[in-house]
Amino acid sequence: MLPTSIGNLSDQLFELYLYANQLHGYIPRSIGNLVGLNRLHLARNQFTGYIPSTIGNLYRLKDVHLDTNQLSGKIPDVVGNLSSLLSLNLSSNKLEGVIPLSLGNCRSLIELYLYDNKLTGKIPTKLLQIPSLSKTLDLSRNNLFGSIPSEAGDLKMLSELYLSDNNLSGNIPSNLGGCVSLSILSIQGNLFQGIIPPSLSSLKALVEIDMSRNNLSGQIPKFLERLQYLNLSYNDFEGEVPTSGVFANVTTFSVLGNSRLCGGFVGLRLPKCKETKKHKTKFLMFVVVGVLSASILLTIICLLYAWQKKKSNNQLSQTSINTRFLKVSYDQLLKGTDGFSKDNLIGRGGFGSVYKGIIEKDGERVVIAVKVLHLQYRGAQRSFMRECEAWQNIRHRNLLKIITSCSSIDYQGNDFKALVYEFMPNGSLHDWLHPTLRLNLLQITNILMDVASALDYLHNYCIPSIVHGDVKPNNILLADDMVARVGDFGLARFIGTSYENSSTEIRGTIGYTAPEYGLGNEMTTSGDVYSFGILLLEAITGKMPTDNIFNEGFSLHKFASMALLDHVIDVNILKQYQDDESFIRKKEKNAQKIEECLASIVKIGVSCTMDDPPQRMDIKTVMQKLQQVLDTLQNI
Template identity: 40%
Template sequence: MRGDIPIGIGNLSSLVMLSMRGNQLSGSIPASLRRLGNLQALFLTDNKLRGYIPYQLCQLDNLAYLFLSSNQLYGSIPSCLGNLTASLRYLSLASNSLSSTIPSTFWRLAYILYVNLSSNYLIGHLSQDIGNLKVVTEVDLSNNNLSGILPSTIGGLRDLVNLPLANNNLEGHIPSSFDGLLSLQLLDLSRNNLSGVIPKSLEALLLLKYMDVSFNRLQGEIPTGGPKRNVEVAEEATSLPQLLWRRVSHVELLRGTNGFNENNLLGSGGFGSVYKGTLSDGIDVAVKVFSLQIEGVFKSFDRECEMLSNIRHRNLIKIISCCSEIDFKALVLDYMPNGSLEKWLYSQNSLNILQRLNVMIDAASALEYLHHGYSIPIVHCDMKPSNILLDDDMVAHVADFGIAKLLDGGDSITQTMTLATIGYMAPEYGLEGMVSTRGDVYSFGILVMETFTRRKPTDEMFGGEMNIKQWIAKSLVLPDAKIDEVVDANLLGIGTEQEDDDHVRKRDCMSAIMRLALTCCAESPEGRISMKEVVATLNKIKTKFLKDAAAGRRGVLLNRPLVQQRFN
């Protein structure tokens, strides 16, 4: 949905929940919402809303859920939100342009359970009154401009599970009182100005699974006691974070990969090779070894370390550690037992429509996070099937950030001489080296085409005036052309014993997917949609496909003889 939220929405006086998330609503949040006296939940996340957060929302005495994240809101956090002590339980104002300080009245919300103010421009010191949030389970203040010392009162938040405070200007010591965070599972203090030592008292945090204190000014010994088996702790470093609970050394990697034996080789790329390995604690990993004689490899190694250590998403490959020595550099990554999408596309046991659609949704979700969910937009620059890896559950993870680019300084476009893979790169990238998030959108469109046609953009059938985009476009617009002629025959069951009666449903799904892919591959960057829109469209296509399939099965069942129905 586009346009403004109508002022008349305030007339729906009996409304209990209002959810308009994931649209393209613009304009301001109407003050008329104050008339929704029964409203308990307001979800306006992921739109294009602008302006201030209206103080009239503070008049909604029954409001328990307030989610306004991923919009273009600016100004300050209304101080009157602290008046909703009796009702407000979940609050997210993340990924906006809110500035100023966090109002002192905010810390009156003694019964709030979830607070997310991340990825804004908030300034000032964290108040000791944060300790008033006695029952809160998550406080995310990462990616702001907060300064001052860490309040010792945080240690009294016994129910706190997640505390991301990364990428601020916090200083001073890590309070020893943090040993009171008995429920804590994640503590991210990276990219601040913290000094001193890591308190030994943190060994008392029995549930802690992840702790990152990299890129600070910490010193001294690392606490070694306590249940560190499942804890990842990133140490202070000038350039590369390393995981302290597991010293991955060159020798251990040699041992774990049987001397980087060819039998353990998973694949090779532009900057090196990837091997399967097993660490001393029995964990299977993928070890990406960089070929140091290749020009630009040191920059690529540093970039991947920086990118992968700072971004976290279920559809991005996870870095476990890195090994950096004078004559050896490697990344230790999560092992993906089902290999790459490329392997599945060109093997005999190929994927069905729903499996391929799920992989595309996973990959699109990863790109959406890189473009819109991180404090600085990241352009992957090399989306292709070999860089999409599948785990045990066939969940896709985007990998290989060797030529990725940060669009820092508020720029939406930058220029580079690094070339991506022929056939997948956007025209403006190949001709002028112009990099933007829209270039990733183009590559994703080509990826979608290859995934459902099982034809590479560099296939020998494409040459001269014909390319994969034109080939697919003709199948959608010419009267005598059919989508069957371009889609992988394995998906429709054409000419096989599996050919069934639901071709219309499958063709409709394929046509919708290919139209989306063509929209992604518009010649002009301005003509391409965003990855937010791509994710939303793919999910709608999937929902319709499953709904039509269910309706088809019901229709078949109703048309069968009664006796046959009973046996089924």
Template identity: 45%
Template sequence: MEGNLLQGTIPASMSQMKGLLVLDVSRNNLSGDIPVFLADMHGLVTLNMSFNNFEGEVPKRGLFLNASAALIEGNYGLCGGIPQLNLHPCSNHTPKKWSHKLVMLISVGSAVFCIILVLFALFARRKLRTKFTKTRQVPSLHSGQHMRVTYAELVRATSGFASESLVGTGSFGSVYKGTMMNGDQEVIVAVKVLNLQQRGASQSFVAECETLRCIRHRNLVKILTVCSSIDFRGLDFKALIFEFMPNGNLDQWLHSRLLEDGSHGVLSLTQRIDIAIDVASALEYLHHNKPVPIVHCDLKPSNILLDNDKVAHVGDFGLARFLQQDDTSLPEISSGWATRMGTIGYAAPEYGQGNEASVYGDTYSYGILLLELLTGKRPTDGEFLQDLNLHSYVEIALRDQATNLVDLCLLSSLEEGTKMRAACINLVLHIGILCSKELPTDRMQIGDATRELLAIRDKYRMHLLSKGGSI
């Protein structure tokens, strides 16, 4: 109710609002005494009565014992209260009656002063808003093809962001499954709510908006819209709304294998190669994006989402960078907003030495992802100690028989005597090794990896068809 030119006194009926948590009536023309019942409302945690015409003694109990919870500045007729409020003591005698002329002079002078103060405040606010917009404007995604949503609609869509709607958590927030209307059509969405208390979350939101508004590819997550608003507590609220991916993320399939419907899923060799190609295609698109190449900087299985047909979509661009170029018209975010790049185990070793983001870093992460895709082992598993990591583990094991190190679930689905399958596994693992080399310049180009994987898949499919098997 702040800033609405309200007049009169606070009604006594408000004392019946037992569930009231926050009351903000600041910047109005309210007058009279501060109602005593406000001090007795034990559920009230924040009260803002600033810049009105209240007068009389301030209560000394309840919420009014906390100067930071009860805001009353700008009411020059108030007195008493706790010492922290710095109000003058209340007088016990009745003041002498002022002359009518003096009252008029004071009233006119106060009115002129208030008008000047308001005009100055409006001018300063407009100037500040213009400056803020230029430096920190949230990229707009609201074109004709993007739906518009409010905070209230997202609350309804996710049943109040209920735990039952929670489908995942990340570095900067949580993802909820929701159902909402887009015109006359009901759509299932994924709502990524940023935890703005987390350091870097706001920058992550801007980074993701900047990136997603200028890319479009079948193997990238599809953003529907964004919401930048205020929540029910009066705090900033930011969320990104994506097309929902019913088959979860790749990490769930490789490790927990417990799907949303409670069933256990296993990916076949063909499906794993298809996913590898999908992710490589997405990276190749990003690295050759025009006019500015994009580096993902956080490629890992939990950021690979699978749709109904298990087509892979790369998501979570919260750490993405636009590559530095000579063009000075690039967005400010192109220089990178934080020192963090990637996740332990997937981040390129040169990032740990302070090197800038590059396409080579994404290639390294992709190589580790390829090795994990076929071995079922995370790069952070406890068996990898000191100088042994997933890359060196696979490199050593490839000197023997590759099927000794592949995912047991994948191995159980292989037919005996199929040398072609073993050969395909060897070739894919070899690509993973080449992509995750220690030195950036020694790594395979992502475009070359895509082409080799396509050739492996086509050869494997031809083999299956010739044997009368299913793809």
């Protein structure tokens, strides 16, 4: 439990982080004595009871994170005293009652997360009149009712609005067209009715909409084509489904459960739309044929011939696209993984779980790895879209091979999305590095070369260039022949396209992420080089960047730098290879060459992990130097 004596700490204490421990019991009222606090992070513990009203004494607070606990009761009105508050996260608790009107007094608030609680009542209009709300307002998964107040249109700076899985009703207000910065609108799982307001067409920043599981009707507006993700499933829309933009890729939109729709992408298998202008079109054709001269007729014939040829080519191209990836259903994946059983679970990531399974392909049973997206996690939808976009166009010996994707509905009516890859029997590089190193120096160098080759392809040969964004041992898979394959493009950035990461997105994994990302800088190929350098040093030293010894400014980069005494590798680092018999035999005859190889590899890692991006070695130079090391090792 958090002791009452916490309140005896200095009133000059600036930040208190107790995030992600196993603390339980009540949050002591004495915490209100820490009047100097700017940041309070108690998230991901097991706190119960009420939020103490004494929190209202902490008038200097800018960030409060109490999410993912078991707090109950009402949100205290005193939160309105926190006039300097920038970020408030009370999500994933058991809070009840109404959203306090006093929150409207927090006029500096940038982001507010209240999702996954038991809050009830209507959305307060005062909450929607906070001009500073510019990042996220998330009230999803509560018991809110009533309509969306028209004041929502005043949130001109808001980027993301989540109101899903409540009991909200009425029409979608046309005033939402005033939210000119809105990029994500999520209102699924409510009781909304009426049409999609045309005013939403003015939201040029909008890239993602989820309006599924409502009672919306009318025709699907054509302006939705420009989105990157759209879910309109389980409503009552009618008429023709557009075929351009987002509607041209079955993995980026869904219109399931709308029985009155027609046309659209062939993969939807919807009925054809009735031709209402057939007779009028024929009449006009007769008139045109009657008045056109022979030369014009000849031109038309030529154009028709060219059009027919282009159409045939397009159909051939479409057939190629459709057959390149195997089609699998939710039912096939469910059966192939034995109901996504724990026995078949082979890994977990930030946005999904990976299962081993078996499917039929060309009459043969194929072992696969199925990554099932956790769509309840923020960013999972975008991660799925980004992976589909990446795998659609990239092919390389050192990239994981994707078999197909599946975008469907499970047996409970929930959205289901999964990616199906070839199964890698030797697991991930992490498995071979920890807890005990099971690779020899030549194997490690070959694997590092494979990863560098994949990054060189992504950075320099893909159009557009791709930044992987999450290079780490867990994302390096090993085939039967120990050839490395880079996987997981859920955080990838496509340079110069609409798939670039926003400033609020997750960027990599702690310990492997380039330091400039922490300052809000754009993701770049130089960031991938930094992550690769950390991976390299981890493979050579056997130490993870998050090991306990790395604190208070001491890092894996500094550890490796210190090992390079006068450009000769410290002998202590060689302990990682003492159990490798082939290394021991070679060491006796070629000790100096092997130590030089190790020193060269460590130098590469140190250069790649410089804090200043321009000082880092580029990936092509990395490959050249690794090849020199490989040539030496193979000749020993």
